[in-house]
Amino acid sequence: MMKPTGVIFFPAFDWAISPTHPEREERLLYTRDQLFEEGIMDLPHIKEYKPELASFKDVLRVHFCVPSVEERIIEAHLVAAGSALKLADAFLAGEIKNGFAIVRPPGHHAMTVSHANRGFCDINNEAIMIEYVRKKYGIKKVAIVDTDVHHGDGTQEIYYNDPDVLFISFHQDGRTLYPGTGFTSEAGWGRGYGTTINIPLPPRTSDEGIHYVLDNLVLPILEDFKPDLVVNSAGQDNHYTDPLADMCFTAQGYALLNKKLKPDIAVLEGGYSVETALPYVNMGIIMAMAGLDFSNLKEPDYSQNRLRNGSSHLDYLKKLVEKQLFLYRNREEVVNKQYAENKNRFYVEQKSIFYDTEYLYEMQNNKLRLCPECQGYRVIESTARHRDGITYNVGCISIPVNCCRNCHDEARAVYIDMQEKARYDMVYLQDRIDDRYYSFHVQKGIEKVW
Amino acid sequence: MLIGIDIGGTYTDGVVYREGKIIKTAKKPTLYEEIDVSLLAVLDDLIKDMDVKQVKRLVISTTLVTNLIATGRGERTALLLLPGYGLPHDLYRIGDDTYFLKGSIDFRGREIEEIDEKEVIECIEDIKKKGIRRVAIAGKFASRNNLQEKKVQDLFHKHYREALTVISSKVANRLNFPRRAATAYFTAMTLKEWEGFVAQIRSALQERNLSCEVFILKADGGTTPLDLSVFTPCETVFSGPAASTMGGKAITMDDKNAVVIDIGGTTSDISLLIEGNPLYASKGAVISGFYTHIHALAVKSVPLGGDSLIYLQDGSIDVAPYREGNAACLGGNRPTVTDVFNVKYRLNVGNAASSVKALQELALLAGMELDRLCDKVVDIVISRLTEAIKNMFKEWENEPAYKVWEVVNGRRFKPDRLIGIGAAARAIIPVLAEKMDLPYLVHDHSPVANALGAAVARPTLTVNLHIDTAQGVCMVDPGGIRQQVPRSPAFSMEEARKIALNFLQEIGKKRGMEDYLEDYRFYKEEQFNMIRGWDRIGKIFEIELQVAPGFIKEYRGVI
Secondary structure, eight states, rough: OOOOEEEEEEOTTTOOOSSSSSSSSSGHHHHHHHHHHHTGGGGGGGGEEEOOOHHHHHTTOOOOOOHHHHOOHHHHHHHHHHHHHEEEEEEEESSSSSEEEESSOOTTTTEEEEESTTTSSOOOOOHHHHHHHHHHHHOOOEOOOOOOOOOOOOHHHHHTTTEEEEEEEEEEOSSSTTTTTOOOTTTOSSGGTTTTEEEEOOOOOBHHHHHHHHHIIIIIHHHHHHSSSSEEOOOOOTTOOOSSOOBBBBBHHHHHHHHHHSSSSEOOOOOOOOTHHHHHHHHHHHHHTTTTTTTTTOOTTOOOOOGOOOOHHHHHHHHHHHHHHHHHHHHHEEEEEEEEHHSSEEEEEEEEEEEEETTTTEEEEEEEEOOOOSOOOEEEEEEEEESSEEEEEEEEEEEEEEEOOOHHHHHHHHHHHTTTTTSHHHHHHHHEETTTEEEEEETEEEEEEE | EEEEEESSEEEEEEEEEEEEEEEEEEEEEEOOOOHHHHHHHHHHHHHTTTTTOOOOOEHHHHHHHHHHHHHTTSSOOEEEOOOOOOOOOGGGOOSSSEOOOOOOTTTTEEEEEEHHHHHHHHHHHHHHHHOOOOTEETTTTTTTHHHHHHHHHEEEHHHTTSSSEEEEHOOOSSSSSHHHHHHHHHHHHHHHHHHHHHHHHHHHHHHOOOOOOOEEEOOOEEEEEEEGGGGGGGGGTTTTHHHHHHHHHHHHHHHHOOOEEEEEOOEEOOOOOOOTEBBBBBTTEEEEEOOOOOOOBOEEOOOOOOEEEEEEEEEEEEEEEEESSSSSGGGGGSBBBBHHHHTTTTOOOOOHHHHHHHHHHHHHHHHHHHHHHHHHHHHHHHHHHHHHHHHHHHOOOOOOOOOOHHHHOOOOOOOOOEEESSHHHHHHHHHHHHHTTEEEEEOOOGGHHHHHHHHBBBBBBEEEEEETTTTTTEETTTTTEEEEEOTTTTTOOHHHHHHHHHHHHHHHHHHHHHGGGOOEEEEEEEEEEEETTTTEEEEEEEEEEOOSOOTTTTTOOOO
């Protein structure tokens, strides 16, 4: 018998950012109505799972939570992330042919350092799942295709220098939409150059345009990259009725996209057209993943004619596709050249990050170790004044799962060094090799290990 | 005096209960084709030499409807679906006479596509031509607006008066279109036959001068008056297992976690009492492989009972999923599970020497020692039962959850004891309990506890409300009632609860359950703010309240 598609439907009917926020209880209400009324969960094609809680350790495998994971993370976050883990387990145990976590709150704007909620996200559900399966199952290469209308800047940042994680995001052009990033020039860092592919689409891009990009750019790259696991950050706000964005994608378009993409695990991200898009798009994705015929799925106000793009629009996309294909195909050459020319031990970069939900600014000083053996460890110095008026200066050291022995030793020495420095309130070490996560309170001299 | 009769697949059991005691019992084989005959044979046994004026209440649980459907003896029924957009229509097909019509409603109850009268009339003509006289009509989201279902039904009244029509919103006004369609379909299929059965019973009771209240046990362990059961015959499916569960509760009468196991001739029915309350099947009763909206207790059937045959399968000893007759100790020819327990645990059931003899013969054939053969059978029986029980715990623990607190406060089922019911319980349950390291109870009346459960069960009622204050409507299940509510954005949960409670009282009174209407509980109270732009335009409420399965007031337990 054909394996079923695993579904976790977790509408978090008892949690919201605030009563009138787009990310509120009502968000998946009509989706529930639609899924339940269709009876799709009763079909043998579908196996519905109960969500589970992710652990703090699962979160710490990806994030530095400031000041601490206990203070930053609430149960709703752990359920959403835990749902992705549960489906990944079911998938890798061979129980299901693929899985879709229809969960809230979303996660793709959450970056490595998490001071607060940004873009409705606190922790990155997909990254938490990916680091979990890399550690637990030894999965090596992963591809994330982010189909949310907003640039998946959090996921991009987490995997910016990781050559084993391919991140492809198509989204409405950052000049016209939050978070204002995701340009073609953002292509990766260090050995991760060329495995970040951004596709900024002009507003009002339709099914035709998105499928052009999918067929000519996304799918060929995936075929070449040969990932062990394909993850879809399944945002649904490219839909023509979304109130926060300005695109023209349909439920049919989303379903067909999933049929072609064949993600192993899809995780819901954004999508705020709670009545006119989400019920239909979620149905479409489930049906496509389960191999059901979705030709009878349509929004009540669907009209094919309204959703075409003109030829200049398509010409623009053609050039974009060519450019990004070139970037991907020449990535190794560029990386080799960069490493050969650069005699420094580190790349250094300053960044400022804006947390829109809680209105705070973070200043970051990023260092990436340029290692001849591996992708190198990262050192992040971060400062932000939280809503409670307290300013935190923290030091973070991140050791990737595929880190070499030298870097591993060096990074641990950096952690000890930084503990001596009074300019930090907290120093954290993320040791993915040993799967141990440390936080050190400088003033109290107390270390906590997960 | 109270009488309970449970017409099971193999046996029909009956009890007479009075003031804390079972004063009479009866047990007869069930005649599959003549359920009414089996029923009356047991009834006559029970009321022999008795003043029938003393009988206050008679409750019957029966497999009639289950059998009708399972054996395909139900009347040919057409199913008219208005499925609109979504899943491929073919997935909704039940039977050969399924029609797909235009018409569509969305989740807020708004009409998206109108029905096409011409198309409906053509369909009616076709049904007429085929000679089909039963019709079920189901529209997607009819539970949010049943206007289109009613229009189609009206067209039948106009163009095909003789047809018996059932609309889905009337039989089950909750979400899940295929379950509603199946419920309507099986209702239309069995309505007349059930009516006939009810009429037979009524005249048989009259002949016997029995003028007591008569109830039918439903799949959810509650009763419904005989006269009202004619509208919802499908509620009677699986009332047998429900009788057993209620029997388990009736002989214990406490609020412990328990596993109730009814070990019958060829099947064991397993159900759970959670803090004394029977567990409901989360997806409703499954009829002929179709999920329905019929409230039912969660019962797992294992094809294994006291009469299950012990035989050689490819050279090794196994327990068959069927019977060939009685246990050897009870006059049968071949050894059964009962014989094995009889020998191994020296139970002295019937003629124990016959058990030994039958098993000895089989042991010789298998080239095994008698002891080893018995050990092996006991192992098979116990491990199949424990596995089924554990799966049941796991399924309950893994039910999907939609709220943070439900996930955080995960479920764990820790049983306090096993309750054995049925003729073979005395033999098997003690061994099973030891293996599971649990206390157990096998009551003197365990063989007829199912009939006792029926005799003393009280009525149940579950009411569901969906209120949409932006549209100003309220939809109610059961009955498919659609009512106006104020369009006030200030509408509170308190008001919503009040409306729900009024419906419970109103519907409950019509069902003659005044005595139990104070004993309700709210099981679901959800409220959603509807935000459009930055304004709150209304609220949606989802409310469920229930008079749960329990016992009539005068029942306090049995000695």
